[in-house]
Amino acid sequence: MLDVKNSTEYEKVAQQVYQAILATTEVETIEVIHNVQITGRSGVAHQIDVYWRYLKDGIEHQVLVECKYYQSKIDLIHARNLLGLLTDIPNSQGVLLTTVGFQRGVVNLCKFYGISLKRLRDPQGSDWDGFIQKVEIEGILNKTDYVDFSLAIDGKDAESVATLAGDNTISIDSLEMLFQDGAVSPVPAVTWLDRNVPFDESQVGKPLSITLTPASIYIVLQSGQRGKIHTLDVQYVHSSRTLNFSFDAMDLVRGVLEDFNTKAIEHTLHH
Numbered sequence: 001m002l003d004v005k006n007s008t009e010y011e012k013v014a015q016q017v018y019q020a021i022l023a024t025t026e027v028e029t030i031e032v033i034h035n036v037q038i039t040g041r042s043g044v045a046h047q048i049d050v051y052w053r054y055l056k057d058g059i060e061h062q063v064l065v066e067c068k069y070y071q072s073k074i075d076l077i078h079a080r081n082l083l084g085l086l087t088d089i090p091n092s093q094g095v096l097l098t099t100v101g102f103q104r105g106v107v108n109l110c111k112f113y114g115i116s117l118k119r120l121r122d123p124q125g126s127d128w129d130g131f132i133q134k135v136e137i138e139g140i141l142n143k144t145d146y147v148d149f150s151l152a153i154d155g156k157d158a159e160s161v162a163t164l165a166g167d168n169t170i171s172i173d174s175l176e177m178l179f180q181d182g183a184v185s186p187v188p189a190v191t192w193l194d195r196n197v198p199f200d201e202s203q204v205g206k207p208l209s210i211t212l213t214p215a216s217i218y219i220v221l222q223s224g225q226r227g228k229i230h231t232l233d234v235q236y237v238h239s240s241r242t243l244n245f246s247f248d249a250m251d252l253v254r255g256v257l258e259d260f261n262t263k264a265i266e267h268t269l270h271h
Helices: 007-022 076-088 104-113 158-164 189-196
Strands: 026-037 043-057 059-068 092-099 116-119 135-153 169-172 180-181 207-212 218-221 226-248 253-259 265-270
Touching: 007 026, 007 059, 007 116, 043 076, 043 218, 059 076, 076 092, 076 104, 076 158, 076 218, 092 104, 104 116, 135 189, 158 226, 180 189
Parallel strands: 059 092, 092 116
Antiparallel strands: 026 043, 043 059, 116 253, 135 169, 135 226, 180 218, 207 226, 218 226, 253 265
16 A cells, blocks of 8 residues: 555655666666756746656656645646646656546646656555465475484495495484485485475374385485495474465555556556
């Protein structure tokens, strides 16, 4: 939601919108200013709600954005006032920005003189027509905590014998080690255990143990040497909890900039 209380706050939101738009366009922005005085050819200083100067193809342009935080349609006097500013400030483009809309005379006058009519409004459900606005997910997160494990090394494996010098039993106090399946890249021990220790929903919360006899798994020591695992005794506990997650895209959008004539959404301002 825009969540503005007065015209000044509305103008500052408009400034944020145009700054965000300019960050994605192929122009060189010189400045985007809120509430600035610009002196015209007549020598009269004009107050501009949002003033944007930029370069495109080496030519400087300036856009005068007049913001009208009204609860009713904008009448013709505001279009005439902006037309006067454009006449007095050379090489300028005009944007008339409001919350609701414009009277017929405003639309006709601005179309003739090339003044853009925009709405900066709250997001609404129809903005997501054809898209997913709300997502609700409910699921179960299953987790296994490994209390301890120990392994026996294959004493007939030549690489293991060379690594351990005949000691075929290792007691493991930490899971901060790597397991390697042949020549495949090593993975953390916990990752390998998650893939190979079956999860049993009927045993959640109970202390469990299992003996695994992998075909060709090696433990990789800190030295880089390996030992082929013959058996692996694991002590573990299962846990399970329900997850509920909901997401509404409306909550992420603060305001919507819409072309009044085409109804095309030109930008969404996010929180």
